[in-house]
Amino acid sequence: MKNKILRGVKVAEGIEIGSIIIYPGYENEVLPFYILRESDKQAEIHRLSTAIDSVKQELKALQSIFEKENDPYSARIFEVSYALLEEPWLLEEAQKIIKNENRNAEYVLQKVIAHKLRMFERASSVAVRQRGVLLEEVARKILKKLIGESDTLASIPEGKILVAPFLSTFEVAQIPRNKIRGLALSHGGMTSHLAILAQTFDIPVVVGIKDLMRYVKDGQLAILDGYKGLIILEPDESTLRAYEAKIKHYSQLHDKLVDVKDLPPVTIDGRNIELCANINLPAEIKYATEFNAEGIGLLRTEFIFLEDMLDEAQQFNIYSNIADKIYPGSVIIRTFDIGADKLAPYVREDNPFLGWRAIRLLLKEKKLLRTQLRAILRASHKGNVKIMIPMVTTVEEVLEVKKLLNKIKRDLRNENVEFDENIDIGVMIETPASAIMAEVLAKEVEFFSIGTNDLTQYTMAVDRNNPYVSELYDPLHPALLRLVKNIIIAGHAAHSWVGVCGEMAHDPMAIPILIGLGVDELSVAPRFLLETKEIIRHLSYKETKAISEKVLNMKNAIEVRKFMKKVLKEEFHLDSIIDLNSP
Amino acid sequence: MIEQQVKIKNCLGIHARPATLISQAAKKYKSKVLLVKDGFEVDAKSILDILLLEAPQGSVLTLRADGPDEKEAIEALRELIEERKFDEE
Known part of the structure; x- marks a missing residue:
């Protein structure tokens, strides 16, 4: 076919x-099932225990590999799996069946594990049911050893x-x-x-x-x-x-962009834009530094929850490691954005995107927030760490976080722990309410970073993953652009800087508009750093101001895109760098 | 045999890591140690057993120990669960 x-x-x-x-x-795989001779029973038990031992050794090795790679959350799952096998239940129960039923190790292992797994499957709690996976994976690994297929x-x-x-x-x-x-x-x-x-x-x-x-x-x-x-x-x-043409295009683009790596992100008429990277995982810091990001504009911290939640000391290690690597640039750490589509095992909501997520959840689950803020503060002693609050809709949320932060600062002072007394705090603007009320919020914070993905969804009232309405999802809609303008004016009036960390920040058609509206910072996924910089370096700030005023008065996103396509080609000659025909 | 009630105080409740800590602690004692919740009993020395227990923050468990060092065993587990909160906070 x-x-x-x-x-x-x-x-x-x-x-x-x-x-x-x-x-x-x-x-x-067809697993071998057979009846043992009486004289082979002892050897069969030995075969199983050898397989278990060698899996244990592998788990220990994996654990230490991930510890060395500074990846404690990966190391942790291997640690728990190891502990599971250290307990005698598996071998004891298997031994019984081998002795009583004269069956081979593969059969017995499957039987014992299937029995245990049924206990997990019957649990009423989702969290408990999920834990069965740990056991299933360990069992599979032993089976592979038994049938000699481990490598x-x-x-x-x-x-x-x-x-x-x-x-x-x-x-x-x-x-x-x-x-x-x-x-x-x-x-x-x-x-x-x-x-x-x-x-x-x-x-x-x-x-x-x-x-x-x-x-x-x-x-x-x-x-x-x-x-x-x-x-x-x-x-x-x-x-x-x-x-093949597509691959060639990407690799040529890559070659072309390498030259721009060491150049500053500045427009032809001298406006400097701070260009930062968004990262989701500590390991990604290497891509950010490889492409010379000036800082981390958004460190998402949801990875802390991937397995067991990491404690304060572990979080501190990760945050300070990242802060060290990007120094003297800074890192903006966004507090946990859990809930909605991400990692919300506890509650079932009819409308999670309008529900209990991010700062709304953290202000109720204060211990989570306190642990995280303490770890962030402790990592801030070199002065290059900032805190960002997600999903703010009203100023009390900011005030409550600040109150808690001040309390933690007092504790740390009493404990003689070093931290940045003047740590910057900012709001991720991603709800229409916060965009409209930016003037009020700006007085309480040092910066704004516009999360355009959620801001677009909430403003256009559209789920971009829903094919029936996703057409309406476009951050270049003038409704969004007008909000962005309002946010920037409000921020600047209160001497707060304003950045953009949503996907809009790397959209070639959006970059000139954002710069024209006055953004100070763009934060993009590491792989977009060079392309975004190259685009900035082709722009004239003066011209982008006129362009952005013009698009604000357009009727819809289609009109804006059509106009921007022409501008990118004719005014800024960017058609050789970006593929203007791809959506 | 002695019993004592304990309250789960850490945010995430008993998940994989606390299960590991509980079993490590319980294994230091000769006594038989059980965790009991809603009539469901599990062996405190077995991670596998503890993983089957749903014990989120705020839930109350009964520690039950029987043996020569039952008092010490219960005290060690109570301290781990209620005071150290599994070193998570």
């Missing part, structure tokens, strides 16, 4: 063309696109980095932890591709598109050519 396109969910971006190697995993992933040939129904966290951790070119899974429920491990590979990753295992063959040629979240099996000539 030529050119079979299968869609999934994108986890990591990038495009690769390559041949496929299938890792069938556990589901497709298949470690020894996969280089340069292939890896396809599997499902991979456990252990299996992903085993894949030698930089060896595979892409990863495609049919299973959709990739745990967030797994997704993040996969992202550290820097290759395209697409998961949740239904029917993938049905159509895929070993050695088949495929295109994995991590931008669109799809895989094309046996692509035809024209598709192949189109994708």
Whole structure:
């Protein structure tokens, strides 16, 4: 079947063309089941205990690898798995069955684990049911050892696109980095932890591709598109050519942009824009520094919750590590934005995006906030750490955070702990209420950073993942642009600087408008740093002011985009750098 | 045999890491130690058992110990759960 396109969910971006190697995993294996001779029982028990021991050794090794990589939350899951195996229950129960039923180790292991898993599955709490995964993954690893298949992933040939129904966290951790070119899974429920491990590979990753295992063959040629979240099996000539052109475009762009790395983000008429990076994980700091980000404009901290929540000392280590690496630039740490779509195991809400999330949740769950603020303050002693509050709708929320912050400062002073007395505090403007009331908020904070993704959703009242209405989602709609203008004027009037950290900050058509409206800072994902800088360096501040006044008076986003496309090409000659035809 | 009630005070309740800490602490004693919640009993020395327990913040558990060092065992677990709050705060 030529050119079979299968869609999934994108986890990591990038495009690769390559041949496929299938890792069938556990589901497709036929496990050996047989009856033991009386004289073999002892040897069988020994075989199982050897397998368990060698898994334990591997877990210890994995734990220390991730500890060395300064990744305590990955290390932690291996630690808990190890502790599970240190307990005698597995071997004791297995021993009984081997003795009484004369069955082989694979059979017995499955039986014992299945019994335990049923206990987890029967639990009424979602949190408890999820914990079964830990056990399932450990069991799978022992089974692999028993059937002698432990090294298949470690020894996969280089340069292939890896396809599997499902991979456990252990299996992903085993894949030698930089060896595979892409990863495609049919299973959709990739745990967030797994997704993040996969992202550290820097290759395209697409998961949740239904029917993938049905159509895929070993050695088949495929295109994995991590931008669109799809895989094309046996692509035809024209598709192949189109994708080769795309890859060429990206690599040429990359070469062209390398030159701009050491140059400042300044317009041709001398307006300096602070260009920073958004990061989701401590490990990403290396990309930010590689592309010379001036600072971290947004450190999302939800990763703290990926497994067990990290305590104050662990959070402090991570925050100060990042602050050290970006010094003398600064890092803006956004307090936990949990709830809504992200990591909210505790409550079920009809309308989570309008519900209990971010600062609303933190002000009720004050211990979470206190622990985080203490860790941030302790990491601030060099003076390059700032705090940002997400999802603010009203000024009392800011005042309450400031009150708590002052209390923590007093505690730290009493404990003789060093911190930045004048730490900056800012608001992430992402609700229409905060955008409209920016004048009031500006008096309480040192900066604003506009979160344009949520601000657009809330202003246009549209869920951008809903295909029926997503057309309405466009931050270039004059409704948004007018709000942005209001925010900047209010911020500047109170001597607060104003940045943009949403995806709008790297949209080539939006950058001239934002600069024209007066933004001081743009914060983008590391891979957009160079392109954004190159665009800034082609602009004239004076001209962008006129342009932004003009688009504010347009009727809709379509009109704005059409106009901006022409401007980018004719005024700023940016058509050689950006692909003006891609959406 | 002695019993004592304890209240879970850390934000996240008993999840994987506290389960590890509880079992490590309980294993230091000879006595049999159980955690009881809503009539559901689990062995405090087994992580697997503790993982099956749903014990979010604010819930109340009964510690039950039986053996030569039952008093010490209960006190150690109470301290870990209520005072140290699993070192999370």
